Amino acid sequence: MSRVSYEEFLAxxxxxxxxxxxxxxxxxxxxxxxxxxxxxxxxxxxxxxxEEGFKSPIKFAPSRHFFTVLDQIKNSPLFQxxxxxPKGGILHAHDTAIGSMETVIKATYQKFLWQNGExxxxxxPHFKFxxxxxxxxxxxxxxxxxxxxxxxxxxxxxQNLRELLSLFVPDPEVVYPCINHAWxxxxxxxxxxxxxxTFRPVWEEYFTNTLKELHxxxxxxxxxxxxxxxVYDLEGKVYSPEEIVQIYYDLSEKFKQQHPDFVGVKFIxxxxxxxxxxxxxxxxxxxxxxxxxxxxxxAGFDLVGQEDLGRPLTDFNERLLKMSPTIQFFxxxxxxxxxxxxxxxxxxxxxxxGAKRIGHGFAAVKHxxxxxxxxxxxxxxxxxxxxxxxxxxxxxxxxxxxxxxxSDNYPVVVSSDDPAFWCASPLSHDFYVAFLxxxxxxxxxxxxxxxxxxxxxxxxxxxxxxxxxxxxxxxxWNHFIDQTLQTISQ
Amino acid sequence: MSRVSYEEFLAxxxxxxxxxxxxxxxxxxxxxxxxxxxxxxxxxxxxxxxEEGFKSPIKFAPSRHFFTVLDQIKNSPLFQxxxxxPKGGILHAHDTAIGSMETVIKATYQKFLWQNGExxxxxxPHFKFxxxxxxxxxxxxxxxxxxxxxxxxxxxxxQNLRELLSLFVPDPEVVYPCINHAWxxxxxxxxxxxxxxTFRPVWEEYFTNTLKELHxxxxxxxxxxxxxxxVYDLEGKVYSPEEIVQIYYDLSEKFKQQHPDFVGVKFIxxxxxxxxxxxxxxxxxxxxxxxxxxxxxxAGFDLVGQEDLGRPLTDFNERLLKMSPTIQFFxxxxxxxxxxxxxxxxxxxxxxxGAKRIGHGFAAVKHxxxxxxxxxxxxxxxxxxxxxxxxxxxxxxxxxxxxxxxSDNYPVVVSSDDPAFWCASPLSHDFYVAFLxxxxxxxxxxxxxxxxxxxxxxxxxxxxxxxxxxxxxxxxWNHFIDQTLQTISQ
Numbered sequence: 001m002s003r004v005s006y007e008e009f010l011a012x013x014x015x016x017x018x019x020x021x022x023x024x025x026x027x028x029x030x031x032x033x034x035x036x037x038x039x040x041x042x043x044x045x046x047x048x049x050x051e052e053g054f055k056s057p058i059k060f061a062p063s064r065h066f067f068t069v070l071d072q073i074k075n076s077p078l079f080q081x082x083x084x085x086p087k088g089g090i091l092h093a094h095d096t097a098i099g100s101m102e103t104v105i106k107a108t109y110q111k112f113l114w115q116n117g118e119x120x121x122x123x124x125p126h127f128k129f130x131x132x133x134x135x136x137x138x139x140x141x142x143x144x145x146x147x148x149x150x151x152x153x154x155x156x157x158x159q160n161l162r163e164l165l166s167l168f169v170p171d172p173e174v175v176y177p178c179i180n181h182a183w184x185x186x187x188x189x190x191x192x193x194x195x196x197x198t199f200r201p202v203w204e205e206y207f208t209n210t211l212k213e214l215h216x217x218x219x220x221x222x223x224x225x226x227x228x229x230x231v232y233d234l235e236g237k238v239y240s241p242e243e244i245v246q247i248y249y250d251l252s253e254k255f256k257q258q259h260p261d262f263v264g265v266k267f268i269x270x271x272x273x274x275x276x277x278x279x280x281x282x283x284x285x286x287x288x289x290x291x292x293x294x295x296x297x298x299a300g301f302d303l304v305g306q307e308d309l310g311r312p313l314t315d316f317n318e319r320l321l322k323m324s325p326t327i328q329f330f331x332x333x334x335x336x337x338x339x340x341x342x343x344x345x346x347x348x349x350x351x352x353x354g355a356k357r358i359g360h361g362f363a364a365v366k367h368x369x370x371x372x373x374x375x376x377x378x379x380x381x382x383x384x385x386x387x388x389x390x391x392x393x394x395x396x397x398x399x400x401x402x403x404x405x406x407s408d409n410y411p412v413v414v415s416s417d418d419p420a421f422w423c424a425s426p427l428s429h430d431f432y433v434a435f436l437x438x439x440x441x442x443x444x445x446x447x448x449x450x451x452x453x454x455x456x457x458x459x460x461x462x463x464x465x466x467x468x469x470x471x472x473x474x475x476x477w478n479h480f481i482d483q484t485l486q487t488i489s490q
Numbered sequence: 491m492s493r494v495s496y497e498e499f500l501a502x503x504x505x506x507x508x509x510x511x512x513x514x515x516x517x518x519x520x521x522x523x524x525x526x527x528x529x530x531x532x533x534x535x536x537x538x539x540x541e542e543g544f545k546s547p548i549k550f551a552p553s554r555h556f557f558t559v560l561d562q563i564k565n566s567p568l569f570q571x572x573x574x575x576p577k578g579g580i581l582h583a584h585d586t587a588i589g590s591m592e593t594v595i596k597a598t599y600q601k602f603l604w605q606n607g608e609x610x611x612x613x614x615p616h617f618k619f620x621x622x623x624x625x626x627x628x629x630x631x632x633x634x635x636x637x638x639x640x641x642x643x644x645x646x647x648x649q650n651l652r653e654l655l656s657l658f659v660p661d662p663e664v665v666y667p668c669i670n671h672a673w674x675x676x677x678x679x680x681x682x683x684x685x686x687x688t689f690r691p692v693w694e695e696y697f698t699n700t701l702k703e704l705h706x707x708x709x710x711x712x713x714x715x716x717x718x719x720x721v722y723d724l725e726g727k728v729y730s731p732e733e734i735v736q737i738y739y740d741l742s743e744k745f746k747q748q749h750p751d752f753v754g755v756k757f758i759x760x761x762x763x764x765x766x767x768x769x770x771x772x773x774x775x776x777x778x779x780x781x782x783x784x785x786x787x788x789a790g791f792d793l794v795g796q797e798d799l800g801r802p803l804t805d806f807n808e809r810l811l812k813m814s815p816t817i818q819f820f821x822x823x824x825x826x827x828x829x830x831x832x833x834x835x836x837x838x839x840x841x842x843x844g845a846k847r848i849g850h851g852f853a854a855v856k857h858x859x860x861x862x863x864x865x866x867x868x869x870x871x872x873x874x875x876x877x878x879x880x881x882x883x884x885x886x887x888x889x890x891x892x893x894x895x896x897s898d899n900y901p902v903v904v905s906s907d908d909p910a911f912w913c914a915s916p917l918s919h920d921f922y923v924a925f926l927x928x929x930x931x932x933x934x935x936x937x938x939x940x941x942x943x944x945x946x947x948x949x950x951x952x953x954x955x956x957x958x959x960x961x962x963x964x965x966x967w968n969h970f971i972d973q974t975l976q977t978i979s980q
Contacts, residue, residue, distance in 0.1 A: 002815045003844070006808045012842050017835075020859045054798065054831060058668040063827065173663060178548040308544065318496045325492045337553065337888040339897075340931030341544060345507075352502050354493070365855070366930065368898040369510045395885035398827040404894075407829075408858040440830030440856065 024443055025406045026450035038484045039445035045078040050441050062397040062437020066386050067172045070423060073432060081484070082435065083428040085448060086476035088455030089221025089263065089469075090214065090415050090427055091330075092359050092382035094270075094304065096190065096197050097418030098224065098426060099210030101165040104193060105158050107202040109149075112234060114142040119152075119160035124192050129199040131234050164192050167390055167421050179337075179392040183306045186391065189421060200233040203244075204251060210426075211255045211262070217426040220476065221263040221469060223459055225270035225302055225330075228286075241269075241286050242293055249297050261476060263469040266460050267294070268330050270302035273310035284319055291327050299460030300328035302359065307335045312342035313349035320353055328460060329355040330382075334363035334370075337393055350379075357382055357413075357458060362393050365401045371410075380411040380458035385433045386424055387417035397437040406439050406447065413454045452477070514933055515896045516940035528974045529935035535568040540931050552887040552927020556876050557662045560913060563922060571974065572925065573918040575938060576966035578945035579711025579753065579959075580704065580905050580917055582849050582872035584760075584794065586680065586687050587908030588714065588916060589700030591655040594683060595648050597692040599639075602724060604632040609642075609650035614682045619689040621724050654682050657880055657911050669827075669882040673796045676881065679911060690723040693734075694741060700916075701745045701752070707916040710966065711753040711959060713949055715760035715792055715820075718776075731759075731776050732783055739787050751966060753959040756950050757784070758820050760792035763800035774809055781817050789950030790818035792849065797825045802832035803839035810843055818950060819845040820872075824853035824860075827883055840869075847872055847903075847948060852883050855891045861900075870901040870948035875923045876914055877907035887927035896929050896937065903945045942967070 053060025061069040117125035169175045176182040231239040252265035271283040333350035336343040344363035361381040383402040543550025551559040607615035666672040721729040742755035761773040823840035826833040834853035851871040873892040904924045
């Protein structure tokens with residue numbers, strides 16, 4: 001036995017590093033000369049944050065709780081560059097948690113809004129739009145929001161509502177000691193929000209504003225999950241799921257016409273998994289109906305809600321297998337820290353059910369056969385790093401499993417889940433955390449470009465739609481490269 | 491396109507689960523009838539904690555900071571059973587941080603101990619054994635510890651010292667916000683401790699007590715890293731590294747004679763990595779010397795200290811390659827959250843240097859080529875889950891990378907690093923956290939048996955020593971199975 005020479009060692013090491021680099025996500029992307037210049041600039045910004053973090057980890061934004069570094073990120077030149085970058089589409093996000101809550105807060109200035117209960121109590125107040133005062137609820141009278149506003153002042157009212165509709169707190173580690181605390185609050189936010197946002201005029205405004213905010217964040221495609229809650233109007237009409245999807249469709253088409261660089265929208269019907277069999281049967285019938293009525297706009301089916309507390313896929317496999325084979329599955333699975341329990345084993349069901357994409361897949365790294373099948377079947381994992389931290393799956397984002405997927409070229413996209421609930425931009429914050437905190441220090445613009453391209457590749461778009469989407473994205477990308485070159489050469 | 495039938499799906503799922511189970515660490519272990527009964531009991535205890543945790547994650551000990559669940563673990567019947575289990579050897583632990591600090595505290599009742607500085611100040615006091623009062627240090631006089639004891643009372647003095655020699659605090663998240671805080675305190679503990687423990691009589695007592703505590707924790711082999719600090723006596727003699735190793739050797743032999751079921755001890759010379767070239771050259775000469783003088787007792791070489799702040803292996807590769815090829819490397823590498831920086835890329839050097847084992851390897855999961863080589867070259871990863879949590883690599887132990895190694899049969903052992911510094915038993919706490927928090931809910935007694943066997947297999951023992959070690963371990967294991975059967979059938 002003898003050791004190799006140092007020269008031989010250095011050659012082996014260079015080869016080894018090269019092999020790892022060539023396996024990393026994005027390594028197949030070839031950058032042209034202009035892109036290489038932008039890449040140099042990008043990497044200068046990335047390295048600056050890494051070097052500071054390496055010396056003093058507490059300053060490294062992706063290692064800290066998102067709520068404590070929001071201002072720091074806003075001022076990061078790397079973040080600002082990523083904001084400007086055309087990022088493709090969002091493939092994992094939920095109906096009423098993508099667009100900013102400011103739209104909702106503004107909506108509460110409208111007439112005919114009522115409030116039941118007070119702010120700051122353990123049970124948050126209920127809201128409802130109605131021409132006349134609604135019937136007393138559990139002994140409590142409804143008050144006109146206009147009256148409440150007079151009492152609290154507009155600023156006071158808005159601030160109260162803002163706090164109600166956000167997970168943000170300055171001391172998240174104290175307020176949310178475990179996943180159930182964060183999810184409890186998270187779920188109650190949807191409950192408070194729903195009767196405001198499901199008022200048809202607000203519903204339409206909220207959705208259109210969501211698309212505007214995506215567009216401003218340089219996101220030009222949206223494939224979102226929705227529960228299709230009962231949208232209503234002042235005349236007492238409650239809209240059917242089909243009518244709600246029609247509203248989504250019409251508003252999307254209108255937005256596309258107004259914004260020719262915008263690619264479009266698709267919808268994944270995703271009702272709540274914590275439901276009894278009869279309810280689920282109803283959901284599945286609805287899914288079939290929507291699939292027939294909107295064969296391209298409705299991309300597929302999923303089930304949502306806290307996976308650990310909801311029902312596992314094993315409860316639904318038999319039913320899901322009976323669905324029309326043309327209905328695609330985009331299934332939440334493995335959004336959990338558990339290992340060998342029903343929640344992480346949802347991953348096995350998702351794979352065998354033929355899921356086209358898997359939401360989160362946080363636990364998949366503990367399932368070697370699942371990992372193999374992700375590659376073999378080309379099942380895309382929808383990563384949502386900020387969501388996973390805020391909802392208590394991971395503390396330091398450098399430990400996020402996305403790092404593993406990035407290191408070995410798994411089919412993945414980066415998405416944002418419910419960005420409005422944690423004061424994040426539609427996609428830029430997740431891209432920033434992924435690029436700086438999850439990716440290797442060696443991964444560069446090629447990773448970001450690959451993530452944008454993957455969001456088209458793994459979307460539910462048809463082949464023709466993908467061609468058009470890629471064309472539009474290319475134009476935007478080249479424009480971004482040009483603009484950035486101009487900025488950095490100034 | 492059509493979906494499979496439910497029957498076909500169930501068959502596929504069963505096969506899939508079976509494939510994953512057969513890849514998990516320990517799946518090749520065959521349990522006899524008695525072991526199967528013990529396994530049933532073990533799994534009842536494991537499932538009880540998992541079920542409670544699944545309902546209420548905050549109650550799940552491995553998901554919480556170790557310091558906040560010490561009492562809970564002590565009362566866990568699963569932990570108590572694991573304590574009784576013959577766990578084989580400890581392959582990753584550091585000289586003066588394995589045995590309980592109570593030995594050190596007792597030693598301060600000895601004559602001739604002096605103290606410089608006071609408890610409770612930002613700079614902790616210094617200690618020294620000396621026949622006469624040592625020379626004034628930076629203007630501060632040395633006081634006899636006997637006098638300080640009179641002032642503070644024995645209880646007060648002991649408690650102060652106990653706090654000085656432990657990372658334990660009731661609010662670790664507040665006191666140690668990041669890795670550098672924990673490591674700073676950790677390093678200062680070694681500094682306070684050293685001049686007490688390196689007094690030859692204390693040195694000998696501490697080491698012998700360490701072996702006693704191992705034995706009591708049903709650990710019968712120790713392969714530990716040591717920096718060989720300057721051991722001294724009252725006559726002014728400072729012992730050479732060679733003399734210190736001789737002391738270790740003699741005490742180990744004596745302990746073996748007194749405890750025939752104890753397998754033995756080996757030493758890995760592991761000086762501090764944050765050193766200049768000349769110092770490192772001296773270390774390497776010492777390593778060669780010790781290797782010649784103690785060809786079997788000194789198992790190999792390593793470098794220690796906080797990896798992020800120390801020098802990377804790239805600084806030392808050329809020198810290390812010149813060392814006698816019979817000196818084995820057991821290298822700390824990848825004890826970090828970083829990705830693509832010098833610290834995690836130490837893993838590449840460790841692999842290419844031909845390391846027999848790698849300490850921690852926390853970052854290896856982000857290096858697909860390293861992962862492949864671990865299996866191909868059969869390089870064992872020494873996992874230290876409690877250490878990694880306390881020293882701020884991971885928050886919730888369910889996210890510990892060991893889960894990934896366990897899921898796909900990587901060569902690993904579970905060890906404890908510096909258990910005395912965080913009030914852990916020599917090995918049982920790490921086995922408990924690994925079995926309950928890292929392993930799949932499906933992994934059972936076969937995993938624990940495999941971990942014990944791996945600690946023999948991947949040790950630096952000779953073939954003949956391994957045969958003897960396995961023989962002794964088998965006897966102890968069968969006794970444990972018998973005893974457990976008797977207890978559970980009562």
